[in-house]
Amino acid sequence: MKTPGLALAAATIVAAVLAACAEPPAVAPVGGPVAPPVTVAPVVTAAPVVTAAPVVTAAPSAAPVGKGSSTPVGASRFVEEARRLGVDWKRPLAQIPLASKKKLMPLFVRSLGYESCSGCHVDGDFKTETRNLKIARQMWDHFLVGMRDAKGEPIFCDTCHAGKPKNLDRADMPALKLFMESDYKGKLTRADKNDNGCGLCHGYPFEGRLIEKVWGISAK
Ligand code: HEC
Ligand code: HEC
């Protein structure tokens, strides 16, 4: 890189000297070395590499598809672990033997992405009926007992939560409805083999705020 500059400087000096000597014809040959800096320009045309920018424009297309950022229904990481504990999915949570219930609790914590048991329990007290405990029990009784995945296999809390307590994006309601249609209706089936319609979770007539209005758990 220095060379062209030096060559240019040298050429300039030579040119100046030649100009001083007032011998125009000799300037032409000297023009040779001066030319290279011009060929440096093509290197600048390496700018087209910047046109690699279109690759960046590919990213946005992977973003919103009009369903908002609700957590998609996905494969469970914990179904197998819960199965090894010998859990009977057909039973309401309250009827699961205490010993297996205790073994399930860490899976609740991990499914919801909570830091500890205090996500649902008051410190050191596992009996108090907190809001999240009541919701968790209904989630088990309605969804784990009543729902299956697309292949008819059991699901677990992480199927819908994937580490997030708040898994719905309510900022855009039309988008949330599309998400419900594609994921909660489309990717889940029912243990009783009925069609998985919106009303089977939301009730008839349709009630969006299912936790509060259908299950009767106050928002607090
Ligand atoms: C996502 C909510 C949630 C989290 C997190 C959670 N639990 Fe629970 N836990 C429940 C629910 C719901 C019940 C009640 C089940 C029922 O109806 O019997 C329960 C019941 C219990 C019981 C039985 C209480 C009794 O005597 O009837 C124990 C013990 C317990 N949990 C321990 C834990 C421990 C330890 C942790 C942390 C590793 C934990 N829980 C985390 C929801 C949760
Ligand atoms: C069919 C999907 C689905 C399954 C399966 C499911 N949940 Fe949920 N859960 C939800 C939705 C949707 C909400 C509402 C989240 C929101 O408001 O963003 C929710 C909310 C909750 C909340 C309240 C969180 C908060 O901070 O308000 C708790 C606790 C909870 N679920 C526990 C559980 C547990 C425990 C299980 C497994 C026994 C479970 N869920 C299984 C869909 C599911």
Ligand code: HEC
């Ligand atoms: C597997 C059960 C399930 C099915 C099937 C289901 N939903 Fe939901 N839906 C939920 C849960 C759980 C919530 C959270 C409820 C709450 O926070 O009280 C929810 C929330 C919603 C909300 C947000 C309501 C509000 O006021 O914030 C809308 C809208 C909604 N669902 C529409 C639908 C539509 C439309 C369908 C059918 C295409 C459908 N849902 C199917 C479980 C289900």
